[in-house]
Amino acid sequence: MRLDKFLAESAIGSRKKVREYIKEGSVKVNGEVIIEPAIEIDENSDIVEYLSEIVVYTGKVYYMFHKPAGCITAKTDAVNKTVFDYFDNTSVKGVFHVGRLDKDTEGLLLLTNDGEFEHKVMHPKKHVEKTYFFWALGSLDEADKNQLEQGICIGQDKEIMTKPAKIEVDKFGLYKDFKHEFESENISSTHHSQLVVSGYLTISEGRKHQVKRMLKAVGCYVVYLKRISIGGLTLDETLEKGSHRPLTEREILKVLA
Ligand code: URA
Numbered sequence: 370m371r372l373d374k375f376l377a378e379s380a381i382g383s384r385k386k387v388r389e390y391i392k393e394g395s396v397k398v399n400g401e402v403i404i405e406p407a408i409e410i411d412e413n414s415d416i417v418e419y420l421s422e423i424v425v426y427t428g429k430v431y432y433m434f435h436k437p438a439g440c441i442t443a444k445t446d447a448v449n450k451t452v453f454d455y456f457d458n459t460s461v462k463g464v465f466h467v468g469r470l471d472k473d474t475e476g477l478l479l480l481t482n483d484g485e486f487e488h489k490v491m492h493p494k495k496h497v498e499k500t501y502f503f504w505a506l507g508s509l510d511e512a513d514k515n516q517l518e519q520g521i522c523i524g525q526d527k528e529i530m531t532k533p534a535k536i537e538v539d540k541f542g543l544y545k546d547f548k549h550e551f552e553s554e555n556i557s558s559t560h561h562s563q564l565v566v567s568g569y570l571t572i573s574e575g576r577k578h579q580v581k582r583m584l585k586a587v588g589c590y591v592v593y594l595k596r597i598s599i600g601g602l603t604l605d606e607t608l609e610k611g612s613h614r615p616l617t618e619r620e621i622l623k624v625l626a
Pocket of ligand 1: 469470471472474577578579580581582594
């Protein structure tokens with residue numbers, strides 16, 4: 370394996386950063402300073418040191434996390450719990466989250482140390498679909514659904530329409546008849562006789578608060594949001610909120626399928 374790949378996959382830094390570390394003489398292989406990033410090493414027998422510390426090879430890691438509402442998708446936060454507080458420190462060295470979910474959004478979040486994978490999942494040109502289940506105050510008629518499907522203006526960047534999306538209405542009626550179906554801090558008993566609607570919205574972009582803003586643009590106020598799939602990978606519902614597990618090889622492929 371190439372030395373720069375070995376270091377990048379051992380949470381020392383990005384491929385670009387580790388090449389810099391090698392060129393500036395911070396890396397030794399079997400006690401000898403090496404300044405050539407492309408040399409081949411044997412990850413099972415060679416001893417690699419960065420700044421005189423032995424580097425332990427972790428390889429690429431991929432986790433599925435069932436994000437609960439109430440935590441922030443960030444490495445650290447001065448006030449709130451973050452998604453990393455649900456992992457032990459050693460298993461997430463060099464690991465980052467793939468995209469973000471809002472504090473009040475639940476569901477499927479992927480974490481990895483593989484920058485290329487993250488790029489493929491997140492870049493709008495790669496068209497990886499993400500499906501969200503929602504409950505919202507309001508209602509959706511055929512005209513609203515057509516707008517969501519074809520593309521809609523969502524505020525700040527008015528000139529840019531959203532890309533075509535898929536919308537499927539699941540249930541609709543009065544809040545008082547459905548309140549047992551979901552938990553939300555964004556709705557109260559004063560909404561008892563208001564119309565609510567639930568459904569699935571599938572998008573292939575990742576603009577800030579995109580689902581909430583798309584539904585707002587057709588008069589719906591999201592009160593519950595959960596991401597249920599990314600590409601061909603669906604959240605494992607046996608995974609309790611706040612829990613995580615490694616992805617299987619097949620699941621990694623499914624994300625990009
Ligand atoms: N869209 C939103 O509005 N919020 C999320 O957390 C994810 C997508």
